[in-house]
Amino acid sequence: AQSVTQLDSQVPVFEEAPVELRCNYSSSVSVYLFWYVQYPNQGLQLLLKYLSGSTLVKGINGFEAEFNKSQTSFHLRKPSVHISDTAEYFCAVRGNGQNFVFGPGTRLSVLP
């Protein structure tokens, strides 16, 4: 079985500053990794995913993440955040043939 840890429940950051949201997972099988964003009272929207290939994955809205197998991490980064990036961010992992497991989420607050 897989599990996902998002170490920071809340991350405040000033506008135009860089941000990193941390995600670590545990799994006994090869995994596929995802980051989703949720704006208030909306469903989840896919930001990016790692299925195979390059470990640096670029997504929408200027976000990117790097899969690090040795550290079992998939941290999400953005070099310069905007007010509109304020939202809840979920990391998710899936093993082959198994269901998605979501982390508890990180609330990103971008301050003016």
Add this chain to the structure above:
Amino acid sequence: SQTIHQWPATLVQPVGSPLSLECTVEGTSNPNLYWYRQAAGRGLQLLFYSVGIGQISSEVPQNLSASRPQDRQFILSSKKLLLSDSGFYLCASEPGRVIDTQYFGPGTRLTVL
């Protein structure tokens, strides 16, 4: 690409009343379908998933049930709601044959009073 519809968008129900939430999917065939619940300020809890018509797997024992009467229709039901059933209910869909992404609907906000 897929589009997932959910209705109603919001619902306020008294304790003990029945529930029916509907999810329909466009733009794909034979999807895997999922129901999640998100309590206030918390992550997603998988409730049910389905790999085909009439095939339902339950992840959490509760007073909720799910049905899949058609390939792209997924229904969440309850005969008698509890206060603890309040939350944000999300339907998700993914292509059935390959490892890929789950796409989410807009959600239903359920408040049980």
